[in-house]
């Protein structure tokens with residue numbers, strides 16, 4: 001086999017801030033303000049931060065450090081690798097939980113790193129107890145029970161088994177008992193009260209542990225849902241946790257995409273893949289350097305909008321992998337030039353607006369946002385600037 005050739009050193013650096021066609025601005029001050037809003041709302045409950053999937057695409061390290069500075073001490077991620085990265089950054093008086101639990105064989109490394117699993121089955125409880133015994137310490141963990149979503153957590157039968165054989169817990173420290181709501185974003189959905197009732201009934205047999213059932217949506221249900229800990233994700237990042245009502249959260253993200261070409265076309269000319277759009281009159285078009293490869297959904301073809309200095313302009317034709325064409329016929333001559341930015345998320349168009357137009361939820365828009373974007377952070381806490389650039 002040919003050896004892999006040594007890399008040729010490039011003569012110059014190329015910062016993303018210069019090369020990228022899109023800039024995602026993340027306002028950590030707004031993330032902190034949202035944390036305070038949730039704390040006010042959750043009253044006596046602790047507000048834990050869900051920073052899974054790289055803090056919903058916004059940068060787990062940056063978001064976690066900002067939230068730490070705001071007083072947050074409990075963090076949830078989905079997978080062990082995410083917990084491993086975060087655990088290195090956070091001080092010892094914080095807790096990092098893995099929502100998806102641990103695959104068999106990974107318990108020892110999690111324990112050694114001080115990571116806490118969410119135990120979702122009797123097998124996972126047994127495995128964690130074995131590692132505890134081996135380390136001769138009662139290791140802390142959360143236990144999740146399924147109260148009606150049928151996704152993760154101990155089934156009712158497993159809970160019965162656990163209640164009957166409580167010694168299964170003798171070797172672990174079950175510090176938190178959790179469950180997850182299927183319909184927290186629908187305040188009137190009867191499943192919310194049913195899940196809470198089931199949670200309270202089962203939790204009564206597993207005394208001692210702190211309890212947690214609310215996600216962001218749950219924080220805005222009645223106080224009965226707050227328990228001891230709420231697990232907030234999407235609300236921290238600015239999407240509306242109570243759809244239908246005015247958004248109580250501050251907007252966190254702004255996305256601007258550059259114009260990479262401008263052209264005039266005569267009436268009758270087709271636009272984009274499939275020529276799904278034909279100009280009905282002479283038009284001026286701008287092509288943006290963003291596409292579905294950057295997480296801007298193809299379902300926005302012919303439906304999405306951009307804003308040019310506050311003026312709404314429509315997408316025309318299909319969203320391509322790396323580009324989108326907008327109709328700027330209504331924009332004055334010379335106002336928009338190649339290299340200029342147009343707004344895709346910001347004061348004129350929220351995450352919730354885009355999700356609605358794309359036929360999806362803000363979670364999907366956020367977590368899909370492009371790896372090619374330049375990410376610009378506002379309000380990095382004092383003293384963290386250097387550390388984080390090293391990690392970025």
Ligand SMILES: *Cc1c(COP(=O)(O)O)cnc(C)c1O
Pocket residue numbers: 050052099179180214215216217231232233234235
């Ligand atoms: C993702 C997740 C959360 C956070 O949900 P949001 O709706 O983003 O607040 C909380 N708990 C569990 C178990 C989750 O999977």
